[in-house]
Amino acid sequence: MRMISFDKILIVFLILTGILVFLPDVNASENSCVDCHKTLTPFIEEQKRFNQIRIQHLERNAECSLECHEDRVRQLATANFQQWAESVHALKGVTCEACHGGDPKQATKEKAHIDFKNITDPESPVYYTNVPKTCGKCHSQELDNFENSTHFRKLESLQLAPTCTTCHHPHTFTVLNPEDFRNSCGNCHSIYKKVAPYDIPLKAEDMLRKVNKLKFNIDNARQDIFWAKKNGTDVAQAEKYTDNALKTLGELAPMWHEFNLTHFEDVIDSANSEIKDAEDLVKSAPVPTETAAAPGVPGFIGITGLISLMAVFYILRKK
């Protein structure tokens, strides 16, 4: 009798554990795609709103599906064309097939789509890990630098790292606003996700600020050189310095894609020191400014004199 009840308890226990193990996760939004993609996917305002709705669905455990939102998805597909049409790519005549493959010159749809592969196909030129090579067909300098980066090595080895389109949103191909670095890069570079140094977004932002400062310094130096030249100073050497700095400034944008902030900063600093040399050559010694004399305190002498006078009277009277 005793043995049987023990067995029963054991069976009930096992069933309960089984239920617990196979119980679906209560909070579906936990560790879902949305965790990363709410800030990583390309967004126009419309898409942002769409994504917000998606997050709300997931929080209520409702999966969003193509069956429910077919018209919506269709609309977004048109948005891609709209975004491209307003981009620099459209302006320069870089059309869909340049990245997606296919042959628009063919007469029939079947023939035109012969080389076309879906974006989820690892052979597709716009598959996540193939994107750098595709962009590099035209942007070779950027690709060369990107291939030297830790991002690229991680992309090759782990298939998990930012690619070109992470920052340059596909179809619009705008440059990521530095104000969004902490939000976007912070998806990995944060103290809570121990995958990358947390201070990188801030450092990167500071670095771009330094680039602006360099531009500003070059402008100032060129102004000063212009006036020095008018005054008859020899500015050949100073002009050489600023030309070098300008050349470095032009190389900074491709070099950014190396994602090596130490190297980047060194290059900026060397350009800045060249500008400083140029300024030293054309600038005359600063005129020392006169310091104003401290104003006197009126009334103070009067008060002390009077008090001492009264004290003398007081002593005389007492005697």
Place this chain on the structure above:
Amino acid sequence: MQPHLKRAFTILALIIIAFIFVRSLVVPESFGQYGWYRGDSVKEIRNLTVNYRGSASCGEENCHENIYTVWAKDRHKTVNCETCHGPAQKHVLDAREPLMPANDSRDYCGKCHFKRISRPEAFPQIDPGAHGEDLRCVYCHNPHKPWFD
């Protein structure tokens, strides 16, 4: 009159005379020109140097347009540029005059954002011991565009 009263009145008279004398020396001429204060002080205060310029001038003239538009649209739009970046008048008059580095210390952000029982509950506040591992807030939060998860 009794002698002790005489003495007292003499002392009182002396004190009054001394007061009038001292007052005539100490009170500046322009006192009472406009009201119960020194009239010249108006001129002096008017001549004080102005150190602050106001946020609008940062976004003007194509200088910090990008960051200005980001800031002006976001939740920190009520906190002015110079609150963190310091007085900017000199820098606005001569762009080559650099600004002081912005105050981005943890305690400075904490002036508004550390948890206080007296603050409205909806206002974003953190418990400094439990959040952020004692690092500067700006490592994760962009002060021009604060976002909350």
